[in-house]
Amino acid sequence: xxxxxxxxAIEAVTTYEVQTDGFPExxxxxxxxxVFSLSEMKKRLPKHVxxxxxxxxxxxxxxDPTLADYVAAAMKDWAIEKGATHYAHVFYPLTxxxxxxxxxxxxxDSSGASLAEFQGKTLLQGEPDASSFPNGGLRGTFEARxxxxxxxxxxxxxxxxxxxxxxxIPTIFISWTGExxxxxxxxxxxxxxxxxxxxxxxxxxxxxxxxxxxxYAGAEQEYFLIDRHFxxxxxxxxxADRTLFGAEPSKGQEFDDHYFGAIPDRVLAFMIELDxxxxxxxxxxxxxxxxVAPGQFELAPVFEKSNLAHDHQQLMMTTMKKVAERYGxxxxxxxxxxxxxxxxxxxxxxxLGNSNQGNLxxxxxTPHENEQFLVFCxxxxxxxxxxxxxxxxxxASASNDHRLGANEAPPAIISIFLGEQLMDVFDQIAKGGxxxxxxxxxxxxxxxTLPPLKADAGDRNRTSPFAFTGNRFEFRAPGxxxxxxxxxxxxxxxxxxxxxxxxxxxxxxISDGSEFDAAVQTxxxxxxxxxxxxxxxxxxxxxxxxEEAASRGLLNLRTTVDAIAQYDEPEIKALxxxxxxxxxxxxxxxxxxxxxxxxxxxLVEAKETAEIAKTMILPAAIRYTGxxxxxxxxxxxxxxxxxxxxxxxxxxxxxxxxxxMDALDEAIAGFHDxxxxxxxxxxxxxxxxxxxxxxxxxxxxxxxDDLWPLPTYNEMLTIL
Ligand code: ADP
Ligand code: MG
Numbered sequence: 184x185x186x187x188x189x190x191x192a193i194e195a196v197t198t199y200e201v202q203t204d205g206f207p208e209x210x211x212x213x214x215x216x217x218v219f220s221l222s223e224m225k226k227r228l229p230k231h232v233x234x235x236x237x238x239x240x241x242x243x244x245x246x247d248p249t250l251a252d253y254v255a256a257a258m259k260d261w262a263i264e265k266g267a268t269h270y271a272h273v274f275y276p277l278t279x280x281x282x283x284x285x286x287x288x289x290x291x292d293s294s295g296a297s298l299a300e301f302q303g304k305t306l307l308q309g310e311p312d313a314s315s316f317p318n319g320g321l322r323g324t325f326e327a328r329x330x331x332x333x334x335x336x337x338x339x340x341x342x343x344x345x346x347x348x349x350x351x352i353p354t355i356f357i358s359w360t361g362e363x364x365x366x367x368x369x370x371x372x373x374x375x376x377x378x379x380x381x382x383x384x385x386x387x388x389x390x391x392x393x394x395x396x397x398x399y400a401g402a403e404q405e406y407f408l409i410d411r412h413f414x415x416x417x418x419x420x421x422x423a424d425r426t427l428f429g430a431e432p433s434k435g436q437e438f439d440d441h442y443f444g445a446i447p448d449r450v451l452a453f454m455i456e457l458d459x460x461x462x463x464x465x466x467x468x469x470x471x472x473x474x475v476a477p478g479q480f481e482l483a484p485v486f487e488k489s490n491l492a493h494d495h496q497q498l499m500m501t502t503m504k505k506v507a508e509r510y511g512x513x514x515x516x517x518x519x520x521x522x523x524x525x526x527x528x529x530x531x532x533x534x535l536g537n538s539n540q541g542n543l544x545x546x547x548x549t550p551h552e553n554e555q556f557l558v559f560c561x562x563x564x565x566x567x568x569x570x571x572x573x574x575x576x577x578x579a580s581a582s583n584d585h586r587l588g589a590n591e592a593p594p595a596i597i598s599i600f601l602g603e604q605l606m607d608v609f610d611q612i613a614k615g616g617x618x619x620x621x622x623x624x625x626x627x628x629x630x631x632t633l634p635p636l637k638a639d640a641g642d643r644n645r646t647s648p649f650a651f652t653g654n655r656f657e658f659r660a661p662g663x664x665x666x667x668x669x670x671x672x673x674x675x676x677x678x679x680x681x682x683x684x685x686x687x688x689x690x691x692x693i694s695d696g697s698e699f700d701a702a703v704q705t706x707x708x709x710x711x712x713x714x715x716x717x718x719x720x721x722x723x724x725x726x727x728x729x730e731e732a733a734s735r736g737l738l739n740l741r742t743t744v745d746a747i748a749q750y751d752e753p754e755i756k757a758l759x760x761x762x763x764x765x766x767x768x769x770x771x772x773x774x775x776x777x778x779x780x781x782x783x784x785x786l787v788e789a790k791e792t793a794e795i796a797k798t799m800i801l802p803a804a805i806r807y808t809g810x811x812x813x814x815x816x817x818x819x820x821x822x823x824x825x826x827x828x829x830x831x832x833x834x835x836x837x838x839x840x841x842x843x844m845d846a847l848d849e850a851i852a853g854f855h856d857x858x859x860x861x862x863x864x865x866x867x868x869x870x871x872x873x874x875x876x877x878x879x880x881x882x883x884x885x886x887x888d889d890l891w892p893l894p895t896y897n898e899m900l901t902i903l
Contacts, residue, residue, distance in 0.1 A: 319772025401486030
């Protein structure tokens, strides 16, 4: 391949200088500047139209399509003032990426001039060719038509480019038969299903004035940055987004000196510009810091309604990649770009609530008295226990398998962490009723001049995949490169079913003559005795937990192939079907797409592994062997007998590499004959790739450094 050599890359990195002008504009004026927000609409829309749109956004009231003409006209004027020449329906196909179809505002009129046109119908509906997006068999090639439909609950925004801006409109994407071809449609459906049941339950608590309950999501995004010269010298990163070779560095993350350490200047400059770009789009970027591994960082926005959080998260990932380029770096969102180095997740924090009830997962100071909180919390415990398989399946991918099920946090077993105080409350409930909440207290600092610090109700547990963190749950298993739609769909779905179950049980208790408090106690007691097995507060990394979880009957699905099989479980199909989230056909299609993507990702990796081994590693090994051999021969000719173990190591290595490469070629050749390509990839391609890598990584520590073609882990992770 024509990639850059390692030495050129290092040379280029060390002489690279970042160009930046700084930012004259005050931050406060930046926020939301490129968003067609409610406040912008208020200025531009007739009163009755604005009222209708804000009722849709805030309360989920259906929008009268005849109002779309007003919105379209105002949106177009705003966009053109902002320098837009085009508009695009933005949608979220099953690949997990974001797709845009751009159209010009200009339409020629009969006089030969052209007019900026954008009507209600163009806002409401688009018609991209669906044939280039995976659909899992939802349409034949003769039915290529797909529709995009305006999601008024997610605001339109401007995407800037020095050569002209684009008005972007978030949409759903469906087939001409109305089946979902995207991630947003089921996300909206799941939100609606959850809201309906949550309102029912709130009514039992005396809140009949609630018009909707929304799920909120805040996704912590982990990522790596490396200099782009290294990237271009690594064909594996270029094709697979992860290194397929590379010996572990002598200094890894064992010193724990990177986490929360000082952020390197170039990276900080990138983060500052990234925040600005995100602010312009109304994305509330909040927290930025170093992560555990060298070269690894995190960005967390403030949580938002999950549909909006999803759209923002997708835009955030694209923006991160773009801004990194401006600083001469590449942003790697892969879950495991470097073997043996901490992987990247996307912790999805979620809660539910609305403007008049606030956060329903807020326990207050005395959770044992907060029945409403306990009931919602119990719904989550029950949901995670019953539908742990769905949660696991929702985040399955070839790349995330490197985290879950490998020796890394969190494990593939889906359990729930409650923390000490809440655990204690549920223990009391199990024994007949909660009488008290453990004190959370104040931390003793021993310094009189410092204000007191409040202790959290529970410590953190970094090993749990699903942890209560004070006023929300944090689902830690999603991968850094994944859309948050799938996990949020699973969470909303399990909540809808669990809350439905609880509301029905309470209604029955009450109609059987129970007092309300007693009814709550009975229902909670039932849930904790039936579903308490999913609660685990210990060390999720330990081998003991693997055994313990098995004895509790919890699933431990280590691979995507195992996890996706959960979509065939009758309970999961019924859940998604009954609550109108995904039909059996839609679910089947999703299953096929995930497995197809899994198999293809592994095939691409296998082919790239073979190519690098053949064209880069083998030649380097041959050259070095030649040098050692000719030196030995020259010495022998001069009458000096040396036995060099290196020669033996190299000839063994060459032999091993040849054998492993043959095995890999054979595995690749067998791929297209496989009935089930995903299962084949798992059973055959993965071990064959590992075989080649094992020999190659050993050679890396023997071959002369100046002959080694690929930038090393040390170089990529520490030179920034
Ligand atoms: P951590 O200490 O877990 O790393 P961060 O500050 O990095 O915390 O991220 C926490 C995430 O949780 C943020 O996105 C934050 O907005 C989000 N979050 C906080 N409260 C809630 C809530 N009630 N519901 C959903 N997400 C929340
Ligand atoms: Mg964090």
